[in-house]
Every structure is written in C-alpha cells, then in structure tokens.
Amino acid sequence: MIRRSQFLRFLCHDLPACSYRRGFGVGMPPPTRGEGFEKDSGSKFEVFGDKLNVELPTAVLPPKELIDSLKKTVQQERLAQLISELTLIYKLSPEVPRKLTLSQWQRYYGLVDLREREDFLYTLHYEEIDEKRRRQLEAEDKENRERISEKQQVLYDNGEMVYARRFHELHDIRGQEFRKQIDHMYGSRLLAQERTDERMPQLIVDCQFLSGLQEKQMSSFVRQIQSLHDRNWFHRNPFRITLANMTPHHNVARLMKRYWTFHFGPQKAADLSFAEMDEMNFDMEMMKADANFKAHPMAPRITSLRMKEAIDSGVHRSQIAYISSTANNYLDGPLDRFKTFILCTSLDHNSWTSSLHAALGDKIPAYRLPFDRYVRWRKGGKVLPLCNQAEILRDVYTGARDWKSAILTHVPEYHLAKQDELPPPVPNSKLTPDRVKKLERQQRLEIIDNIMKSSSLRKMDASAPKKPRRDEERAAKPPRIMVHRYSREERNRRRKAEAEAKASSNASN
Structure with a gap:
C-alpha cells in the first residue's frame, strides 16, 4: 500500500507537466476548474484507501521540500486536507493567486482558521494584481520618460530653457x-x-x-x-x-x-x-x-x-x-x-x-x-x-x-462626527457592490466549511471500526450475577465469635 507522503510527492512532482493534476476522493464531488486559468487536460488517480481531491494549477501545488519535511502521519493528513480545501476554494472563488511559493505554503500550512487561510489567498491574489499593474505602469512610465527626454534634449541643444531634471539644475537631490x-x-x-x-x-x-x-x-x-x-x-x-x-x-x-x-x-x-x-x-x-x-x-x-x-x-x-x-x-x-x-x-x-x-x-x-x-x-x-x-x-x-x-x-x-453629519445608512434591501462582494465571500466560506466537515465525518464513518466503548460493551453483555460464599449475617456472626474468643484469651493471660 502506498504511503500518503509518497502519493503526495507523486501527485505534486512526479507526474508529467500539465496545468492541472487531479485525484478524486475524500467524499467530495469532482470539482470543476476555477476561473482565471487556462483549460488543460488533467489526470485521475485513485491510490487505494488514500484518496485526494486535487484540481489545482501546477504552480499552486505544495513544493517537494514541504512534503519531504512532513514526516508524521498527522502532518501529512493535515496537508492532504488543506489540498482538498484549497481545491474547493479555487473552484468557488475567482480571487485566488496563480502560484504559491515555498514560504507562502509554509505560512498557509501554519494558519489554523479557514477564514485566515481564505483571507491569505485573497491578499495574495490582489498582491499579484498590484505587482502586474506596477510593472505595466513602470514600463509605460519608462517609455514616456524616454520620449519626453528626447524632446527636452532637442530643446536644450537648441539653446532653449528646459525646466526638467538634469537640465539647468545645481543639485539633484532625489531618492x-x-x-x-x-x-x-x-x-x-x-x-x-x-x-x-x-x-x-x-x-x-x-x-x-x-x-x-x-x-x-x-x-x-x-x-x-x-x-x-x-x-x-x-x-x-x-x-x-x-x-x-x-x-x-x-x-x-x-x-x-x-x-x-x-x-x-x-x-x-x-x-x-x-x-x-x-x-x-x-x-x-x-x-x-x-x-x-x-x-x-x-x-x-x-x-x-x-x-x-x-x-x-x-x-x-x-x-x-x-x-x-x-x-x-x-x-x-x-x-x-x-x-x-x-x-x-x-x-x-x-x-x-x-x-x-x-x-x-x-x-x-x-x-x-x-x-x-x-x-x-x-x-x-x-x-x-x-x-x-x-x-x-x-x-x-x-x-x-x-x-x-x-x-x-x-x-x-x-x-x-455628529449624527446629522453622518451619511444616511444604507438599508438592508439596497446592496452596494462592496456589500455584495462581502456577502459572497461569507457564503463561499460557509459552503467550504460545511463540505470539509461533512467529508471528514464520512471519512471517519468509512474507516476501520473502532473498539466499542465500555458502556456499549456492558449493554451488549448479559448482567453478571454475583454469588457469595456466605451471607452477610453469617459473616457478622463469625466476626463476633472471633472477637469474643480473642477477648477471652486476653483475659486468661
């Protein structure tokens, strides 16, 4: 039987390169691909009792260094649960990052609450967007600066006054x-x-x-x-x-x-x-x-x-x-x-x-x-x-x-602020875009939490039967009848006779 750590390593790294790697199990329905990623062929794997739901971009799967560092079975079980949970998040939420590095996976593994993990992915998603936008702005700004600089150089060469950096300035105090x-x-x-x-x-x-x-x-x-x-x-x-x-x-x-x-x-x-x-x-x-x-x-x-x-x-x-x-x-x-x-x-x-x-x-x-x-x-x-x-x-x-x-x-x-200076409250019937977005996130979290809890219960029910509890054993067995060798009255008579005999022997001495 293949160990879970071997399966995780095989699933995340030993497969041929593809955008998605998928194995069905853990009592959850087969997920669909998340939004914002290219659609490529996946693979289906079922490894004996160890079953795992995975439909994630290759760059999101846990690195080999993380899997190798998890030696205990409890740690590997937790990683498998997090991968299944991550699959659900990528299926239901469009606001997820395109890749996770080793340090980000280590931080994700250390978070104990589902809301924290979802908020962590939500933050990484917008950090990726900000980084992409920043690079675009830098490229556009560089192109504009070069074009403006060429025009300014032409004016400077013609003897005109140019009010710009590096032209007619005594001190360049920047950065x-x-x-x-x-x-x-x-x-x-x-x-x-x-x-x-x-x-x-x-x-x-x-x-x-x-x-x-x-x-x-x-x-x-x-x-x-x-x-x-x-x-x-x-x-x-x-x-x-x-x-x-x-x-x-x-x-x-x-x-x-x-x-x-x-x-x-x-x-x-x-x-x-x-x-x-x-x-x-x-x-x-x-x-x-x-x-x-x-x-x-x-x-x-x-x-x-x-x-x-x-x-x-x-x-x-x-x-x-x-x-x-x-x-x-x-x-x-x-x-x-x-x-x-x-x-x-x-x-x-x-x-x-x-x-x-x-x-x-x-x-x-x-x-x-x-x-x-x-x-x-x-x-x-x-x-x-x-x-x-x-x-x-x-x-x-x-x-x-x-x-x-x-x-x-x-x-x-x-x-x-005074009450009359505050903006009028938004009635519950009128949903703003920010409020709709917040409610959608809350609903996604509730759905993911319920699915993960139900899948964990089904997994426990399908596991090997545990040893029955002590009260269940007692209820299953017939009551035991206690049989004494002598009655209480007989025991008291014997004790009384022994005490009298001991007292008489002491008196004779």
Whole structure:
C-alpha cells in the first residue's frame, strides 16, 4: 500500500507537466476548474484507501521540500486536507493567486482558521494584481520618460530653457540622496535635544503580544510601527523610539523584513523561507539589513529586553505612563512630568492580552487618553493607531496644542462626527457592490466549511471500526450475577465469635 507522503510527492512532482493534476476522493464531488486559468487536460488517480481531491494549477501545488519535511502521519493528513480545501476554494472563488511559493505554503500550512487561510489567498491574489499593474505602469512610465527626454534634449541643444531634471539644475537631490539629507536633519534634531538637555520623552512600543495576533492584525501593527517612524522621522521634535519585548517568531520576522525600511532598507526580499528567518538574530539589533543599506544610527532601537530593562536608567515609576484604552486613570493636564510613554500592540479585546494587563504585570502606572473629557465619541473603538496616539502625546507635551485640539486633529472624523453629519445608512434591501462582494465571500466560506466537515465525518464513518466503548460493551453483555460464599449475617456472626474468643484469651493471660 502506498504511503500518503509518497502519493503526495507523486501527485505534486512526479507526474508529467500539465496545468492541472487531479485525484478524486475524500467524499467530495469532482470539482470543476476555477476561473482565471487556462483549460488543460488533467489526470485521475485513485491510490487505494488514500484518496485526494486535487484540481489545482501546477504552480499552486505544495513544493517537494514541504512534503519531504512532513514526516508524521498527522502532518501529512493535515496537508492532504488543506489540498482538498484549497481545491474547493479555487473552484468557488475567482480571487485566488496563480502560484504559491515555498514560504507562502509554509505560512498557509501554519494558519489554523479557514477564514485566515481564505483571507491569505485573497491578499495574495490582489498582491499579484498590484505587482502586474506596477510593472505595466513602470514600463509605460519608462517609455514616456524616454520620449519626453528626447524632446527636452532637442530643446536644450537648441539653446532653449528646459525646466526638467538634469537640465539647468545645481543639485539633484532625489531618492537615496534625499533620504540621506533627511537622515542628517533627523540626527541633528536628536543631537540638539541632547546638547540643550531638552530631550523628548522616550517612546516605547511594547510588542509582547505581537507574535500571538492573527496574520492580518500582526501585519497591521508592523505597518503602524513603520508609519510611527516615518512621522517621527520628519518631525521637528522627534521621540526616541524603542521597540521592546520582541519575541523571535518567524511570522513577525517576515513582516519586519517586508515593511520596516528604517532597519532593512527598501524592500528587496520580502518573501523569505523559514530557514532564512531562523538565521535572523533577535538580540543584536534584530536581523541584519541588506549589505548596500546602512541603517540610521539613531533609528528606533529594537530589542528583546523586557519593559523595565528597556526604560532609560534613572526614570522613576511615577514618570512613566503606559497608555491603555481600559485604564482607570485619565492622562490629563500638562505632560512635562513624564519621561517615558509606552504604547502597546494590542487591540484590548481580551483582558489577558490587553495593554492594561501588560502594565499591571510590569507594575507600571496605566493611563487612558482623555477622549471622554473633551469630545463625544460617536462610533468605533478607542484603540487608535500607534502613530495617532504618539502625535496626540507629542502635541500636548510640546505645547503645540491643548488636549481638545490635539484629539480633534489626530482622531479620525468618523469617530467624532455628529449624527446629522453622518451619511444616511444604507438599508438592508439596497446592496452596494462592496456589500455584495462581502456577502459572497461569507457564503463561499460557509459552503467550504460545511463540505470539509461533512467529508471528514464520512471519512471517519468509512474507516476501520473502532473498539466499542465500555458502556456499549456492558449493554451488549448479559448482567453478571454475583454469588457469595456466605451471607452477610453469617459473616457478622463469625466476626463476633472471633472477637469474643480473642477477648477471652486476653483475659486468661
């Protein structure tokens, strides 16, 4: 009998090259080809008890390296289930990627929820579309630039004034040169704070809950940290940023490599394998950047140290403010008494992963931003993006704005809009295109989930009969009649006689 791992390897790699490779089974109906792919001939395979539904593009099938790395039967069963599920997704959804790399398959294999996996494929699909559109725009832009440049060169040769790049200009400050100039300004501002002893407070981002978030939430916070640095980079009063409590998790490392240009430089190798992620050092300024990129010496500090070790030395507990949307105390009045502000990568949905829980664990005073004292919150949660929270704290600390104007400036309008200013709600009977698209995705997920559950139940019913339960065994057997050698009364009489005999022997002695 062929092992499942051998079948998966044969199915994904040992077959002749074709667009689709297909085997029917797992109690599901034969699927039809998904939309957006060329129609080519497929093959039907049935390998004894190991049956698998596969009708996928060749570039989507799991790589041989992934299959070889799954040694346990449980892992191979999970991969087979994911391939069957993937077949259904490609059959029902038009928004799927055309290929999956090894690292993408490793991430897909690690996702535990169907909605996360479908959202992951949905994101990859639109990333492919964006990449294709970007390449087209680059090609068109290059062609247009060459054509315009030729015309400008003709005008320049004729002695005319040309207002364009490389013509009649003293300094060409663009790209890396522009970035270098801003780096100098950023560094000079931080050094000026040190020289005049007017340092801005230390801004710490607590990342202890980052690795436990879902893929979408994790990506959102990683991008927020990059936005936090970008705004701080251009500001006249920059914070000294520290990213603390970073744990060595491969998903976090992959997203950092992709989005944190302040440490790794422009995006060049966002799609990393697990082996490359394991080589990343989380103690020495986290991972190494590209050889051609040199990070700014005063860029945000990245460390795995805990909160008390990341805070500047000499800062008293009363001079620290941990910002939490669920804290009891309000942060109000002047902020010049504080030397450290701490933000948290948490949505405060659960108490055990909330910013308040982290503050209490480190015995640091927690404060909430005083939204309720200055504005009327209309809708949405009160956990703002990290950069918005930092801008409010900066404006109030430097005196650029008071609390009310800072909140009105940096809080999105839909949180604070009056009811008469809000757009009229869309009735349920009127479906917008976005709402129709969302409902279709939900229906697809429900269909896929029901089919996978029913197929798993049928597979369990068709498997070898299991050992009956103990209560079923008892019900199947006739009741056992207990026969005693003597009755209870006889036993009591014997015990009484033995006690009397023992007492008389003791008295005679």
